[in-house]
Amino acid sequence: MDQAPATEPDPHPEGEGDNATEGDNATEGDNATEGDGVIHTRALTKRFRGGQLAVDGLDLTVPAGSVFGFLGPNGSGKTTTIRMLMGLIEPTSGSARVLGHPMPRAARTVLPQVGALIEGPALYGFLSGRDNLLRYDAADPTADPRTRRTRVAAALDRVGLAAAAGKKAKAYSLGMKQRLGLAAALLQPRRLLVLDEPTNGLDPQGMREIRSLVRELASDGTTVFLSSHLLDEIEQVCTHAAVMAQGRLLTQGPVADLAAGARGRLVVTTPDTGDAARVLKEQGASDVVITEDRVTAEPPDRELADVNATLVAAGVRVRGFGIERASLEDAFVALTGEGFDVAG
Amino acid sequence: MSQVEANAAQGRGAVSISGSAAGRDQPQTTRTRRTTFYGTLFRNELLTTFRRWRTIALLAVLAAVPILIGIAIKIETSDGGGVGPGGGGGGGPAFISQITNNGLFLVFTALAATLPFFLPMAIGVVAGDAIAGEANAGTLRYLLVAPAGRTRLLLTKYATTMTFCLVATLVVAVSALTVGAVLFPLGDLTTISGTQISFADGLGRALLIALVVAASLTGVAALGLFVSTLTTSGIAAMATTVGLLITIQILDQIPQLHALQPYFFSHYWLSFADLMRDPVYWDELVKNLGLQALYAAVFGSAAWARFTTKDISS
Ligand SMILES: Nc1ncnc2c1ncn2[C@@H]1O[C@H](COP(=O)(O)OP(=O)(O)OP(=O)(O)O)[C@@H](O)[C@H]1O
Ligand SMILES: [Mg+2]
Numbered sequence: 183m184d185q186a187p188a189t190e191p192d193p194h195p196e197g198e199g200d201n202a203t204e205g206d207n208a209t210e211g212d213n214a215t216e217g218d219g220v221i222h223t224r225a226l227t228k229r230f231r232g233g234q235l236a237v238d239g240l241d242l243t244v245p246a247g248s249v250f251g252f253l254g255p256n257g258s259g260k261t262t263t264i265r266m267l268m269g270l271i272e273p274t275s276g277s278a279r280v281l282g283h284p285m286p287r288a289a290r291t292v293l294p295q296v297g298a299l300i301e302g303p304a305l306y307g308f309l310s311g312r313d314n315l316l317r318y319d320a321a322d323p324t325a326d327p328r329t330r331r332t333r334v335a336a337a338l339d340r341v342g343l344a345a346a347a348g349k350k351a352k353a354y355s356l357g358m359k360q361r362l363g364l365a366a367a368l369l370q371p372r373r374l375l376v377l378d379e380p381t382n383g384l385d386p387q388g389m390r391e392i393r394s395l396v397r398e399l400a401s402d403g404t405t406v407f408l409s410s411h412l413l414d415e416i417e418q419v420c421t422h423a424a425v426m427a428q429g430r431l432l433t434q435g436p437v438a439d440l441a442a443g444a445r446g447r448l449v450v451t452t453p454d455t456g457d458a459a460r461v462l463k464e465q466g467a468s469d470v471v472i473t474e475d476r477v478t479a480e481p482p483d484r485e486l487a488d489v490n491a492t493l494v495a496a497g498v499r500v501r502g503f504g505i506e507r508a509s510l511e512d513a514f515v516a517l518t519g520e521g522f523d524v525a526g
Numbered sequence: 527m528s529q530v531e532a533n534a535a536q537g538r539g540a541v542s543i544s545g546s547a548a549g550r551d552q553p554q555t556t557r558t559r560r561t562t563f564y565g566t567l568f569r570n571e572l573l574t575t576f577r578r579w580r581t582i583a584l585l586a587v588l589a590a591v592p593i594l595i596g597i598a599i600k601i602e603t604s605d606g607g608g609v610g611p612g613g614g615g616g617g618g619p620a621f622i623s624q625i626t627n628n629g630l631f632l633v634f635t636a637l638a639a640t641l642p643f644f645l646p647m648a649i650g651v652v653a654g655d656a657i658a659g660e661a662n663a664g665t666l667r668y669l670l671v672a673p674a675g676r677t678r679l680l681l682t683k684y685a686t687t688m689t690f691c692l693v694a695t696l697v698v699a700v701s702a703l704t705v706g707a708v709l710f711p712l713g714d715l716t717t718i719s720g721t722q723i724s725f726a727d728g729l730g731r732a733l734l735i736a737l738v739v740a741a742s743l744t745g746v747a748a749l750g751l752f753v754s755t756l757t758t759s760g761i762a763a764m765a766t767t768v769g770l771l772i773t774i775q776i777l778d779q780i781p782q783l784h785a786l787q788p789y790f791f792s793h794y795w796l797s798f799a800d801l802m803r804d805p806v807y808w809d810e811l812v813k814n815l816g817l818q819a820l821y822a823a824v825f826g827s828a829a830w831a832r833f834t835t836k837d838i839s840s
Contacts, residue, residue, distance in 0.1 A: 230839075268671045271837040293673035300671070304664030308578060320570035321672035321679075327566050366668060 219243040220374050220405040221250075221267060225276035228262050236262040238429035239276065244407055244422070249400045251416035251437065252409040254426035255518055260409045261301050263426075264378050268298055281373060294324040297372040299380055303363025307352030311343055311362050314351050318366045325370060337365040342391060356383035364392070375399060376407045381415060393419050413511040427518045448481040450493065451502035458498045465489050481505060567674060571686045575652065581690070584648040585697050591644060592636035592702035599625050599632075600709050621799075628715050629706025630725070633732045634802065636702035637695070637739050641795050642775060645694055645739070646746045650767035652690045653750025656683040657833065659760030661840045676834045680751070684826065687747040688740075695740040699732065721804040731801055738798045742814060745791035745821030746771060752829040758840045788813075791821050 221244035228237040237259040244250045254260050265271045267278055269286030278285045283292050305314050315334040319325045325333075338347045341361040346354070354362065360383045367375055377396075381389045396406050396419050410416055416423060417437060424434035433440065448467060452458045458477045459470045466482035467489075482489065490503050575581055603626050621634040657680070660666035669679060706712070715728045723731075750767040757763050774790050777783055787793050794814035800807040 265667075265839065268667075269673075270667055270670060271839055272835070289673050290675060293671055296671070298668075298671045300667055302664075304668055306574065306663070306665060309574070317570050317574060318668055318672055320566045321669045321674035323567075323673075323675065323678070325566075363668075 220246045220248075221278070221280055221407060223263075223267075223276065223278045226263065226266060226273055226278050227275045228259075228266060228271065229274045235429055237266070237273075240426075240429075240431050242424060242431060242434065244405060246405055247400070247403060248422045249396060249406045249420045250408065251420035251423035252407060252426070253411075253413070253416065253423060253514060254409075258426040258518075259429040260426060261378055262429075264298075264300055264376055264407075264409065267376065268296070268300065269293070270300075290323075294322055294370065295373040296376060297367030297369070297374075298376040298378075299363045299367050300376070300378050302379070302382060303359045303366070305351040305354070305359060305362060307350065309351060310348050311351055311354065311358075311365075312338065312347040314362060315366055315369060319369050322370070333369055337368045338362075340368055340395070341365045342388075357385055357388055360384055361388065364395075372404055374405045374407065378409045379411070380408065381410065381412060389415070413514055425514060425517050432517045446481070446505040447478045448486070448489075449502065449504055449506045450477045450479075450498075450500060451475055452477065452493075452498055452500050454498045457496060458493060458500075461493050461496045461498060462489070465492060475501075478506075567678065567682050568685055571682050572689060575686050575690065576693075580655075581652065584651060585694060588640060588644060588648060588694055588697050589701040591640050592632060592698060592705050595636055595639060596625075596632055596702070596705035596709050621802075624716070625706070625710060627711070628728075629708075629710035629712050630703070630715055630728050630732060632706035632710070633699050633702040634735065634799070636698050637735060637798070638796060640698050641739055641742065641798075642792070643771075645691075645698070646743060646771050646792070647768050648694050649687065649691055649743050649746050650750045650771055651764045653687045653747045654754050654763035654765075654767040655760040656687060656751055657754040658757050658763035659754075661758040661838070662760045664840060666840070667838050670838060677830065680755075680830055680833050683754075684747065684751055684829075687751060688744060691743040691747055692737075692740040695736050695743070699736040703732070717804040718799065718802050719804045723804065735798050735801050738801065738811065738815075741818060742795050742798070743818075745818040745825075748822040748825035748829070749791070752825040752832070755829045755833040755836065789817070791817060793817070 221242060223240050223242045226237060226240040226242070227235075229235050240259075240263060242263070252260055252263075262271070266273050267280055267285060269289040269292075272286065280288075280292050281295060285292060305311075306317065309317065312334060315337060316330060319330050319334060320327075335344070335347070338344050341364050343358065343361050343365060346358060351359065351362065360380070364377075364380060367377070375396075380396075381392050384392060393415065396408065400406055400419075400421075408416070408420065420437050422435065423437050423440055425432045425440070448462070450458050450462070453475055455472045455475060455477050459472055459479075462470055462477060462479050462482075466484065467479035468482075470477060470479040486503075486505070490500065493500055493503075599622070621631045621638065624631040625635060657666065660669065670676065674682075712725060714722055714724055716722055746767070749770065750763070753766045753770075754760075754763045757766075771792075774792055778787055778790050778793055794810050794817060797810035797814050800809075800811055
């Protein structure tokens with residue numbers, strides 16, 4: 183479903199316009215190439231030296247301004263994809279464009295506009311939280327040294343660490359480290375935020391804060407690319423999502439479409455479960471399951487009001503009757519399977 | 527602190543506010559960019575390196591060596607006897623017997639004693655940890671997405687290691703001079719060639735020797751940096767570099783290898799003593815500096831080739 187943008191012929195063949203934009207800041211004129219999305223990969227593939235195929239022919243398009251959820255079981259290649267997008271590892275084949283520029287070639291142009299949290303935070307334990315951020319900011323040649331302290335203080339404040347800014351990072355808790363990592367991604371106004379499991383280790387307040395932060399950034403026009411295992415979280419904040427398994431892209435598109443893809447289930451609440459199940463089967467419902475006082479089934483292809491009327495006519499005392507909408511989690515499990523074991 | 531409070535008051539809007547301020551400053555930023563491109567990261571790197579507990583400990587050990595030598599000589603000579611042979615490094619005995627007459631000779635003795643092992647070991651630790659340590663901690667990926675730039679980061683690391691070479695050598699020299707001045711008399715001195723030079727001239731030569739010793743370490747620094755790009759374990763990189771150092775020192779003692787020895791980075795290290803001849807004997811000094819430049823070029827290029835193409839998956 184909805185892979186149309188990726189399968190259309192690429193109107194921007196590789197190399198076009200690259201030389202003109204290599205040197206300095208990305209000019210707004212490049213927005214033309216961003217019609218394809220803030221992130222656009224074509225047949226992106228990474229085979230590690232051990233022979234492990236971590237990402238396999240990935241065609242991903244992240245629309246500008248979206249909050250894009252990047253899902254997949256453990257080891258499905260999400261972090262590897264993010265590392266390729268950030269120019270940390272070289273793709274084995276295929277190409278990736280970020281903000282309209284080829285990566286990793288245009289890293290110097292692209293990365294100052296991108297904030298990233300990759301596979302958890304990494305900090306200098308012997309430096310304070312504030313000094314950690316000062317160091318990361320000093321590493322960015324486009325960051326203005328005169329506004330550095332103000333920007334660092336603002337970023338610390340934004341993730342709720344202002345009071346712990348002077349504490350050594352090795353004394354931080356897991357959630358505090360995660361917050362500091364997020365602060366590093368927010369040191370400058372960014373056009374794209376890439377967050378690999380940003381709520382890992384956060385307390386409920388922290389998670390809510392991050393969600394509202396993501397929404398707020400998105401409303402300012404920042405595109406957010408977010409990988410997470412918390413599917414209700416994705417459902418709450420993301421406008422779009424993609425699902426990966428074993429290095430391959432299973433699907434991508436608006437979240438509403440993905441969840442709608444998995445059909446909802448008919449739920450009847452009744453004390454007469456045996457009769458209800460029998461009647462539902464007669465009415466054409468399949469996969470009927472009885473749990474305590476609930477009977478669930480794949481809804482039949484007919485008017486549900488009639489189904490209910492038939493139930494009542496058959497003497498089934500109906501307490502509740504309705505369709506339970508499929509969650510993103512149902513869609514995810516339907517796509518990636520129930521199996522718990524990580525693919526080798 | 528007040529800055530933090532001010533921003534706390536600004537609350538959530540703060541980032542975008544400072545963002546637009548940065549936008550206004552853009553033309554000035556462009557003007558100063560050339561100087562800050564390397565400057566800010568280098569300054570931060572120095573600050574970070576010298577705030578590490580390990581760096582301080584290495585410098586403390588180096589500062590302690592002249593103190594121990596000074597005290598040992600003081601004790602040994604306090605009963606009226608002369609200094610026996612065998613103290614200090616290869617260049618030592620020529621200087622060590624003069625320390626009781628002139629404390630300035632403790633500087634030369636201490637440098638000769640630390641150059642074969644303590645100094646290069648300290649450099650090996652700092653250089654070996656430079657890239658591998660960041661990779662091990664995972665901070666390397668965040669420096670690179672900042673984006674520090676691989677070439678810029680490598681040059682910054684090398685410059686910082688060289689600065690550490692200089693600081694480490696000066697720590698030995700200054701510690702030795704202080705101990706020498708406290709325990710022994712100071713004054714005019716006799717060169718190896720037997721001529722007399724003034725104390726001021728001697729001090730100048732001591733400084734020159736310290737600079738040459740620091741320059742002698744640039745080869746090890748480049749080697750350590752190269753090793754550091756090969757692994758993601760800081761400890762492994764440090765151990766390998768120090769191991770190579772010891773191996774080379776041993777091979778340099780084996781007579782059968784004399785054809786190879788002129789290419790060992792440590793082969794001409796003790797030539798700095800030639801600066802105490804009158805006139806100065808330049809031949810080996812120049813060979814030493816040339817050899818260090820060769821090592822810096824070869825291993826610097828190898829480190830660059832490796833680091834700019836490496837997958838960062840830690
Ligand atoms: N440096 C590496 N060398 C070899 N194989 C690797 C390397 N990094 C990752 N892999 C393999 O690539 C596959 C994808 O890993 P990746 O880290 O991208 O998964 P992920 O989707 O981020 O998983 P998770 O949800 O657990 O974070 C895994 O099978 C992993 O074993
Ligand atoms: Mg991952």
